[in-house]
Amino acid sequence: MARADSEEHLRARLDSVAAWSLGPGAGRERKRLTYLRVDLSRPGLGLDASGTTLMRGVDEVFFLASSVSFTMSEAQAPRSNVETVRHFLGLCSELRALGRLRALHYVSTAYVATTKKRVAAPSPADTEARFRNSYEYSKALAEQEIRDSGIPFSIYRPSIIVGSSRNGRAFGFDTVYNFMRSYARGRLPFLPSDPGHILDIVCSDYVCETIVALSRTRIGETFHICAGDTAPTIKEVYESIRRAISGFRGDDSGLELRFFPPELVEGIDTAPPGLASSRLRGASRLISAYLPFLSPGVPLFDITETVGATGLRPPSLEGYGERVWPYALEHDFGSPTKKGTAAAAARRSRASTDRRTDPAAVDGLLARTARPAPWRSSRRRARSPTPSWRPASTSAPTPSPGAGSSRARGRRCG
16 A cells, blocks of 8 residues: 555556565566555545455555654644554554454654663653654654554564665665765765764664564564664764775775764854855754764663564674665665766765865864764763753754754664
8 A cells, every 4th residue: 555646656656666675577476466545644545445345355454654754843743643543543443343454563663762771672652751853753652542542553663774684775765874975975074973872773674574573473562673782883884884985986085084072063054154164064954853863862772572572683784784885875875877976976075075174163163073082971971961852832842952862764764
C-alpha cells in the first residue's frame, strides 16, 4: 500500500521499488505483489469497494509510513504521524472484528527514548517527557495510540539506518549521508561534537532481517533494532568515511575535520553580516536539525531482548563501512548526474576546505576553539543543557538545540 496521485502513479512508484529491492530478474516474486492505493489522511483510507474487499483478506500488516522531517511544525507532526496511524487503526479494528488480523507491526524510532539513564530500555515512551524534536514526539504519540487500540502489535525501534552491509546499496541518502555529502564537497569544516560521542548506526539489511525474525516469534513487545553497545564513536565514523573518500578520489588532501563544543554552533545562522562566512552559515544550517544527536545525553539503546529473540547481531562499522560509504560516493548520493561527480566536486572544493579563516570572525573563533582530540566528557556534560521539544501548551513550540539528547536519519530512522 502506498500514497499515489493515480493508479498509474502507484504502479510506477511501487514497480521501481520492487525492481530495486528484488532485482530485474525476480519476475516470479513480483507477480505475487498486489498494489493498493491509499490515503492515510482520510478515515477509511479512501479505499474503494475492491480495495476494501482486498484488505479483508489481510491477516498481518507492517506499517512504515511516516514523515521523517525533524523540522515539522507543532500542527504538522501530529497530522503526518499520529492521525495517519489513528485512521489506519480504524481499518485494523474492522479486520480484527472479522477475525482476520493477527498483528500490526509498527516501525517507530529508537529516539523516542527520553531517559536520562546511560542505557535506554525498550519500554513505552513517555509522552509527557521533553523530546528532541517534533518528529520524535509524534512517533511517541503514535506508539501510544497503538498500545491503547487493543489490537495485537509489535513495535520496532531502529536507530540511524544506512545502506546494506552486504553491498552498501541504499534507496535514499539522508541523515549521516547529509554530513558525508557536505564533507566530501568541502562544505563541512567543523563538527560540533565530542569525537568520543556515540552514534548508533545500523544497516538496512540487518533492520529488515530482524523485523522479519521478530514478527515470526514475538508479538506484543517493543524492540530496539540498534547497534547498542557496539555503536561506533563519531570519530570512528569520521575516520571510516574519510578513508572511503580518500580512496575514491585518490587524494587525502583537504579532508581534515575538526571538532568543537556543540553550544558554539548556536546563533551562527543569525549572526550579523560579516561575522560568519557563508560557508560557515551553510554548515550551521545543515547541522542545526541534527545538533541534539551530536550532543551529550543521547543514551545507549539496550538490544538484549532483540538479540536474544533472534540470535542476530548488528554488523560492525569495520565490516560495513568499506561498502556503505563507497556505494554512496559511486552513486553521488542518489544524484541523477554522471558517476564520479562526487569525486570531482570534492576536488573542486579542496581550495575552499583549506582556505584560511579570518581570526576576527566567528570562523576564526571556531578554528581556535576546534580540537582534534577528544575532550573530557564529564566536564562537557556538566555545562551542557538538554535540548528539548514540547508542544506549545506545555513549553516552547520549536526545537531548542543545545546539548543533551538526540536526533539524526532520516530516515531517519531510521
